[in-house]
Amino acid sequence: MPLIAHSKLPSFARLKSEGEVVLSKDRANHQVIRELHIGLLNLMPDAALEATERQFFRLIGQSNQIAQFYLHPFTLPSVKRGDKAAKHISEHYQSFDEIKAQGLDALIITGAHVEQADLKKAPFYHDLKTVIDWSYTNVTSTLCSCLATHAVMEFRYQQKRQAIGKKCWGVFKHQIADRSHPLVSGVNTNFNVPHSRFNEITKQQFAAAGIKILVDSEVGAHLCVSEDLLRIVFFQGHPEYDTISLLKEYKREIMAYLSGSRADYPIVPMHYLGEQNKAILNEYKTKLIAGELDISDFPEGLISQTLDNTWHDATRQIISNWIGCMYQTTHEDVNKPFMDNIDPKDPLKLK
Ligand SMILES: CC(C)(COP(=O)(O)OP(=O)(O)OC[C@H]1O[C@@H](n2cnc3c(N)ncnc32)[C@H](O)[C@@H]1OP(=O)(O)O)[C@@H](O)C(=O)NCCC(=O)NCCSC(=O)CCC(=O)O
Numbered sequence: 537m538p539l540i541a542h543s544k545l546p547s548f549a550r551l552k553s554e555g556e557v558v559l560s561k562d563r564a565n566h567q568v569i570r571e572l573h574i575g576l577l578n579l580m581p582d583a584a585l586e587a588t589e590r591q592f593f594r595l596i597g598q599s600n601q602i603a604q605f606y607l608h609p610f611t612l613p614s615v616k617r618g619d620k621a622a623k624h625i626s627e628h629y630q631s632f633d634e635i636k637a638q639g640l641d642a643l644i645i646t647g648a649h650v651e652q653a654d655l656k657k658a659p660f661y662h663d664l665k666t667v668i669d670w671s672y673t674n675v676t677s678t679l680c681s682c683l684a685t686h687a688v689m690e691f692r693y694q695q696k697r698q699a700i701g702k703k704c705w706g707v708f709k710h711q712i713a714d715r716s717h718p719l720v721s722g723v724n725t726n727f728n729v730p731h732s733r734f735n736e737i738t739k740q741q742f743a744a745a746g747i748k749i750l751v752d753s754e755v756g757a758h759l760c761v762s763e764d765l766l767r768i769v770f771f772q773g774h775p776e777y778d779t780i781s782l783l784k785e786y787k788r789e790i791m792a793y794l795s796g797s798r799a800d801y802p803i804v805p806m807h808y809l810g811e812q813n814k815a816i817l818n819e820y821k822t823k824l825i826a827g828e829l830d831i832s833d834f835p836e837g838l839i840s841q842t843l844d845n846t847w848h849d850a851t852r853q854i855i856s857n858w859i860g861c862m863y864q865t866t867h868e869d870v871n872k873p874f875m876d877n878i879d880p881k882d883p884l885k886l887k
């Protein structure tokens with residue numbers, strides 16, 4: 537929530553010059569206080585569909601205890617679904633036409649499980665492009681996660697993602713590359729983010745497209761913003777992941793090994809597990825391969841008790857900053873992206 541500079545106390549000006557959100561009394565008196573409407577385009581596979589809803593809903597809810605958020609989940613009909621997920625979607629999700637009629641202040645687009653680099657082969661390619669085109673002109677800010685970042689880079693900036701050659705999988709150290717942007721205000725200078733991907737947009741590609749890198753890491757850029765510094769926010773990692781998400785993916789890979797759909801036994805996600813948990817999983821592997829245990833013995837319950845989460849605080853702060861930046865610029869009418877005095881080329885007046 538922004539501070540109101542209701543007196544000439546020098547600290548207000550000082551904080552404002554440091555990038556904190558400080559409103560003048562006049563601006564505060566005229567600000568429209570209303571609820572916010574945020575869309576969630578959920579492209580995650582069936583098994584992760586509802587967990588992903590909860591991850592993003594939780595982050596939005598925790599970002600501010602006073603503002604009121606209406607969340608609008610939707611998906612694309614071109615994503616193939618099983619019966620259970622299809623029922624959930626038909627009962628609880630809106631259609632894209634309903635979303636357009638409703639109007640959104642902000643949109644989150646999740647990642648999706650598409651391993652091949654060429655996004656054109658994804659069944660939802662054209663539908664996703666339609667949503668992204670609509671959102672750029674109708675929504676104040678769109679936050680893209682992982683594959684959605686790759687898709688926007690291809691659709692809007694002609695930068696195609698590239699196969700890394702192995703899976704970037706684990707929890708990695710990140711550093712803030714530009715401490716002056718309000719999206720990273722109040723975030724620790726170093727923090728961790730989970731990644732789970734076979735593909736990447738390189739730092740050179742972001743730079744060539746005029747995209748600003750705000751958070752960087754040993755596995756590449758994570759948090760970036762479009763040239764106007766707000767309208768598209770890119771995550772390349774999965775900062776929304778639950779503590780247990782990578783363990784569930786690891787178990788899925790062991791199941792793939794057992795069924796013969798992958799040749800090698802998976803290595804554990806990097807920098808995610810302590811020594812004791814690695815030892816437990818190593819012993820499990822030995823006994824599984826020897827036929828003494830099966831997949832039902834996978835020690836998920838035991839390991840989950842001591843898994844660390846070293847990314848959630850930073851993610852919540854970034855989401856809170858994103859909501860704040862969006863609220864300061866969005867129009868009173870949810871169907872218009874910006875207030876009349878806002879320049880869409882520089883909505884935060886940072887240039
Ligand atoms: C790994 C699985 C298959 C696990 O699902 P399962 O149904 O097998 O889980 P389970 O062990 O049977 O447990 C079911 C319980 O766990 C919950 N659950 C399921 N998945 C979860 C997750 N990821 N995080 C947290 N909780 C999760 C369910 O809601 C359910 O909770 P209740 O029992 O309480 O209801 C799934 O999470 C999944 O598909 N994850 C992959 C997501 C993904 O593809 N991410 C990468 C995007 S990659 C990208 O964007 C780009 C890729 C690239 O370009 O290379």
Ligand SMILES: N[C@@H](CCO)C(=O)O
Nearest residue numbers: 567568863866867868
């Ligand atoms: N951006 C608006 C709030 C949303 O209507 C304002 O600051 O008045």
